[in-house]
Amino acid sequence: MKFINRVNQKNKKFSIKWVVIGVSAIMAALAAVWLYMHDLDVEQSMKALTDAVSTEESAVETPKDEVAKPTEPEKPEEAPDATIYPEDIELPKAPTIINGVLLANKQHPLPETYAPGEVPEARSAFETMKAAAAEAGLNLHGFSTYRDFARQKQLYDSYVAKDGQQAADRYSARPGYSEHQTGLTFDIGEAGKEQHWASASFGDTEGGKWLASNAHQYGFILRYPEGSEHITGYMHESWHFRYVGKDIATEIYQQDITLEEYLGI
Ligand SMILES: [Zn+2]
Incomplete structure (x- = not known):
């Protein structure tokens, strides 16, 4: 057990x-x-x-x-700000000509060597316009016309030294970018009224008003109209006229557009 x-x-x-x-x-x-x-x-x-x-x-x-982020779609890439110089752009070997029209702006500079001098056809058109203005009692004077690359460089550098690059870029072109280098551009004032030369006040003078209304008949356009800085790249300049020929000038005047819009760029 x-x-x-x-x-x-x-x-x-x-x-x-x-x-x-x-x-x-x-x-x-x-x-x-x-x-x-x-x-x-x-x-x-x-x-x-x-x-x-x-x-x-x-x-x-x-x-x-x-x-x-929400503001980005308002600035599409295909429409860059015309007032800003593209970065790292080199001056081209040949000028930009669209439909036979020479173009010089911040996106389309001229070669450093492009030096046509004052274009005779433009001078001749200016003299015809000056004669017509004289009949209206105005003594027009082209106080600045052709400027070569070296002269523009001298001017621009002095403006940058005085006001800084950002401010200078709004009223003066960098060398190679000035329309005055085309030989087709006239800065116009009245003889004896130098205080209005290259000044916004010129637009309010008889001479400024006459040009704004009549220049197209002689082949000139007001190149930088008011409110178009985002297209032309420059603030309004009541004294800066560009010769493009009567037909184009008249079309641009009647449509109230800029040269850039006329050329479709
Ligand atoms: Zn000018």
């Missing part, structure tokens, strides 16, 4: 041992599952938290971007 009891006791101990192992194994498995799920949750929570932080950070760091 003693032996049997001993065996029974041994069996009993043996069973308890396996129950303990079994329960432990189940507990361990459950713990592993719990830990796995717990870790996953933590990971997801951390990820969510990180996302929240970076969103908050970007909102804090880039308010300018968020403000700037």
Whole structure:
């Protein structure tokens, strides 16, 4: 009996041992599952938290971007600001001629060597216009016409030294970019009224008004009209006239457009 009891006791101990192992194994498995799920949750929570932080950070760091974004579509790439010189542009080997019309602006400079002098056809048209103006009691004078590259460089550099480049770019062309280098441009004033030369006040004088209304009949256009700075690249200049010939000048005058618009650029 003693032996049997001993065996029974041994069996009993043996069973308890396996129950303990079994329960432990189940507990361990459950713990592993719990830990796995717990870790996953933590990971997801951390990820969510990180996302929240970076969103908050970007909102804090880039308010300018968020403000700037809606304005971007208003400035399409195909319509760059005409008042700004393209960066790193080199002066070309040949001038830009569109439909037979020579063009010089901030996007279309002239070669440094382009030096036609004052174009006789333009001078002749100016003299005819001057004679017509004289009949109206006006004594027109072209106080600045052809300027070569070197002269324009001298002028521009002096304006930059005086007012800074940003201001100078609004009223003076960089060398190679001046329309005066075409030999087709006349800055016009009245003799004896020099105080209005190259001044906005010229537009309010009799001479300025006469030219604005009649220059096209002689082949000249007011090259930089009021409100067209974003197209021509220059602020209004009531004294700066460009010879393009009677037909084109008349069409531009009647349509009330700029040379750039006429040329479709
Ligand atoms: Zn001018």
